[in-house]
Amino acid sequence: MEIVTFAVNEAICIGAIGFDAVKQIALARIERRPARLDLAAYPHLPKMDVKTTRAADYAALVPQTSQELAA
Known part of the structure; x- marks a missing residue:
């Protein structure tokens, strides 16, 4: 479990x-070698831009606000 973490x-x-990235990193750690994570061979894959979720973003998922619940 330590290796997966x-x-x-x-x-x-x-x-x-x-x-796949986690798997490659875990295998590389077990085999005591650097992980091979070069995506140059996959130019067709879109580049991802993932941002950190803000707490305020979850408000859109909740149908009621806290003020409505207090009433």
Whole structure:
């Protein structure tokens, strides 16, 4: 479990969130080698720009505001 946790954290740090990235990082850690995460061979894949979710973004998912609940 320690290796998976490391792989997930490393993938998040480098912005390569996805199952394949985590898997490659975990395997590289087990085999004591650098992870091969070069996407140059996949130019057809779209570049992702994922932003951090703000707490205010969740307000759109809640049909009632806290003031309506208090009444």
